[in-house]
Amino acid sequence: MRGGRGMTIGHAAARSGVSAKMIRHYEAIGLIESERRANGYRSYGPQDVAVLRFIRHARDLAFPLEDIRKLLALWRDRSRASGEVKRLALAHVEALEEKAAALNAVAQSLRHLAQHCSGDDRPDCPIIEELEGKTA
Amino acid sequence: MRGGRGMTIGHAAARSGVSAKMIRHYEAIGLIESERRANGYRSYGPQDVAVLRFIRHARDLAFPLEDIRKLLALWRDRSRASGEVKRLALAHVEALEEKAAALNAVAQSLRHLAQHCSGDDRPDCPIIEELEGKTA
DNA sequence: GATCGGGTCTCCCATTATGGGAGGGTCAAG
DNA sequence: CTTGACCCTCCCATAATGGGAGACCCGATC
Incomplete structure (x- = not known):
């Protein structure tokens, strides 16, 4: 063969x-x-x-x-039967979209925190505060 | 301590x-x-x-x-200095958004293929054709 | 005081997909 | 016959988390 x-x-x-x-x-x-x-x-x-x-x-x-x-x-x-292929594909699509949405949500909240972080030589930064749990 | x-x-x-x-x-x-x-x-x-x-x-x-x-x-x-925190966070945000965008792109193209798959008992399905490389 | 349950200890293994590298065999060209 | 480019099989590593075995420790109950 x-x-x-x-x-x-x-x-x-x-x-x-x-x-x-x-x-x-x-x-x-x-x-x-x-x-x-x-x-x-x-x-x-x-x-x-x-x-x-x-x-x-x-x-x-x-x-x-x-x-x-x-x-x-x-x-x-x-x-x-193409039904099985389609089912498999759509299940996969949903998994992908879910994961993408989760990543985007995280990115968005983190970007939001960063926007309010001065980013200069001062220590104040809401990112750190969030990680400390002051807001979470 | x-x-x-x-x-x-x-x-x-x-x-x-x-x-x-x-x-x-x-x-x-x-x-x-x-x-x-x-x-x-x-x-x-x-x-x-x-x-x-x-x-x-x-x-x-x-x-x-x-x-x-x-x-x-x-x-x-x-x-x-908060600058380093911010830099780290924004780099991370970009990585996350990139990954999310990649996942979404894949999901979208796959969803598109699935839309044109009959999904019944016939074998015809553009998903399989794509994987075969007929279009790629 | 012996036993029992639950917590802890350290290791090893598995996951997902991919690659690096060692140590050794094969083969064709020069 | 050497050289270089392949190929072979193992082992290890990645990122983060969990499962489980076998052994130990402790407090409580009978």
């Missing part, structure tokens, strides 16, 4: 945009599999590179690897 | 909102120090609890521990 004379991990890395280090890691956690040559070197075919690209794109979209595991299964299943 | 008969780590945890596990960790990384009783138990005074509260508030504001290390030094320095 996947061709007898595939490319080495370095080439697969270059063509997929996934580092060799990560390819080995993905194999270790069972996300992908790798053929081996007689000398022990991993060997990859174009199909494997496509899978790696899929993974990289999913990582670019901040999908956690466990989600990617499911997406790969759905991808491989030509007769998949 | 800090009183001969301080409270145990459990009490300090309860009063500061920092778990005992984390208190030990903060000590291990040199963020705080702990007195010891004859029996080896850690002992804390009100001043220590104040420090722990400070740390917890800073963590609530998503300050990394290394930033907190600097903030603690500034806090302890009564004659500190």
